[in-house]
Amino acid sequence: MTEPHRPGDEPTRPVPATPEGGGDDGTPGAEDETTWRDGIAQPPAAAPPAAPEDEDAPDDAADDAADDAAEDADAAEEEPTAEDEEATTRLTVGPPEPPPARGKTRPGKVSATGVVIAVLVGLLGFALVVQVRGTSTDATLASARQDDLVRILSDLDSNEDRLRKEISDLDKLKRDLTAGSESQEAAKQAAEKRADELGILAGTLPAKGTGLVVHFNPGSGTIRGAQLLDAVEELRNSGAEAMQISGSDGHKVRIIVSTYFVDDGNGVRVDGARLTGPYTITVIGDAGTMKTALNIPGGVVATVGGDGGNVIVEEPGTVTVDAMAATPALQYAQPVS
Amino acid sequence: MIPVIALIAGVVLGVILDPTVPVALQPYLPIAVVAALDAVFGGVRAKLDGKFDDKQFVVSFISNVLVAGLIVWLGDQLGVGGQLSTGVVVVLGVRIFGNVAAIRRHLFRA
Numbered sequence: 001m002t003e004p005h006r007p008g009d010e011p012t013r014p015v016p017a018t019p020e021g022g023g024d025d026g027t028p029g030a031e032d033e034t035t036w037r038d039g040i041a042q043p044p045a046a047a048p049p050a051a052p053e054d055e056d057a058p059d060d061a062a063d064d065a066a067d068d069a070a071e072d073a074d075a076a077e078e079e080p081t082a083e084d085e086e087a088t089t090r091l092t093v094g095p096p097e098p099p100p101a102r103g104k105t106r107p108g109k110v111s112a113t114g115v116v117i118a119v120l121v122g123l124l125g126f127a128l129v130v131q132v133r134g135t136s137t138d139a140t141l142a143s144a145r146q147d148d149l150v151r152i153l154s155d156l157d158s159n160e161d162r163l164r165k166e167i168s169d170l171d172k173l174k175r176d177l178t179a180g181s182e183s184q185e186a187a188k189q190a191a192e193k194r195a196d197e198l199g200i201l202a203g204t205l206p207a208k209g210t211g212l213v214v215h216f217n218p219g220s221g222t223i224r225g226a227q228l229l230d231a232v233e234e235l236r237n238s239g240a241e242a243m244q245i246s247g248s249d250g251h252k253v254r255i256i257v258s259t260y261f262v263d264d265g266n267g268v269r270v271d272g273a274r275l276t277g278p279y280t281i282t283v284i285g286d287a288g289t290m291k292t293a294l295n296i297p298g299g300v301v302a303t304v305g306g307d308g309g310n311v312i313v314e315e316p317g318t319v320t321v322d323a324m325a326a327t328p329a330l331q332y333a334q335p336v337s
Numbered sequence: 338m339i340p341v342i343a344l345i346a347g348v349v350l351g352v353i354l355d356p357t358v359p360v361a362l363q364p365y366l367p368i369a370v371v372a373a374l375d376a377v378f379g380g381v382r383a384k385l386d387g388k389f390d391d392k393q394f395v396v397s398f399i400s401n402v403l404v405a406g407l408i409v410w411l412g413d414q415l416g417v418g419g420q421l422s423t424g425v426v427v428v429l430g431v432r433i434f435g436n437v438a439a440i441r442r443h444l445f446r447a
Contacts, residue, residue: 111391113391113392113395114339114391116391116395117339117340117343117391117394117395117398118339118340118342118343119343120373120395120398120399121340121341121343121344121347121377122343122344122346122347122350123347123373124344124347124370124373124374124377125343125344125345125346125347125348125350125351126347126348126350126351127347127351127366127369127370127373128347128348128351128370128374129347129348129351129352130351130355130356130358130366131358131366131367131370133351133352133355134357134358134363134366145364145418145419146413146418147419
């Protein structure tokens with residue numbers, strides 16, 4: 001079939017539609033010739049390799065079966081589809097090689113299909129490298145499927161929620177601690193202030209402030225403990241906050257709630273310490289009120305004066321009460337709370 | 338010979354350019370590569386069998402790649418993309434094995 005047509009006259013040859021080729025896919029003309037040629041040439045080329053293959057490896061039965069199936073499919077595909085422009089190219093290049101079914105071009109010449117094959121194979125190499133590199137560089141996310149990405153995303157979301165909650169918890173804790181330390185500081189200062197005040201009232205801390213210095217001179221009589229106690233009561237009633245008493249030898253005794261005065265010969269025993277006149281009471285408080293209280297008719301000044309002594313009230317401005325009472329050691333009482 | 342040179346050129350080009358795979362292509366490129374590998378091995382085997390047809394090779398190469406990509410795309414649309422791409426890889430792997438076995442028999446007569 002192929003022999004009568006010389007390649008030279010193929011392009012200009014008028015096109016008789018052959019029933020076999022033209023009916024296949026509607027391609028008219030010169031290609032039909034090639035179809036015919038391939039169709040004839042191929043069966044002998046395809047047949048020989050198939051036979052020895054099966055005899056060669058009977059043990060690889062499954063393998064061969066798969067091969068043959070693929071082969072058959074290929075062969076079936078091959079015969080009807082070998083046409084189109086490739087055929088014309090082949091024809092224009094020159095007469096076919098001795099094995100015409102191989103579709104070879106002359107050495108040194110490259111057919112259009114050869115170029116396409118080269119491009120395809122080059123593309124394969126390119127894609128292979130790109131894929132391998134892409135997989136090796138970021139294997140985790142870029143090549144992950146959508147489901148995996150969604151799962152990873154939701155994992156990250158829940159993780160983020162958890163961490164945000166942790167942040168807000170820790171913020172709250174920090175705020176609480178800061179506020180707590182501030183209020184604790186304030187409470188500590190208040191407690192210290194209160195402790196100071198209580199210390200002054202209890203006589204365990206020295207104090208200074210405006211007040212009076214009251215001298216009791218026995219004169220012709222004596223100063224009795226009752227008179228000193230009256231004076232202390234009067235001063236307390238008029239707002240005295242801290243007091244101390246000293247005798248002629250300069251020994252000072254802090255006057256607190258439990259202080260007692262006992263007559264002892266010509267002196268007075270105050271909280272166990274014996275003092276002799278003249279006595280001096282130093283008192284912190286509102287000076288004007290205390291002075292008035294001492295001088296009221298029938299008061300301390302008048303009583304001592306009636307016994308032959310005299311009372312001198314000094315107002316030096318700031319006075320210091322630095323005698324200390326012993327700190328009471330509580331044996332039974334415990335603070336409530 | 339020319340395809341081998343083209344393969345090497347493609348590999349070198351890929352190494353030199355080191356492009357990033359577009360996001361839309363990322364699920365399909367590995368499948369396409371495997372499908373193309375199957376076509377190439379089939380071509381080598383046909384060559385050794387003496388029945389290599391360049392046109393058929395081109396058609397089978399392109400159709401392999403397209404069909405494999407289509408199957409994976411379809412799988413993604415149906416929600417079974419992962420399983421279907423595994424299936425495609427298995428089938429193509431079996432074919433590659435078969436082709437390589439045939440090539441081996443040709444080259445080593447064993």
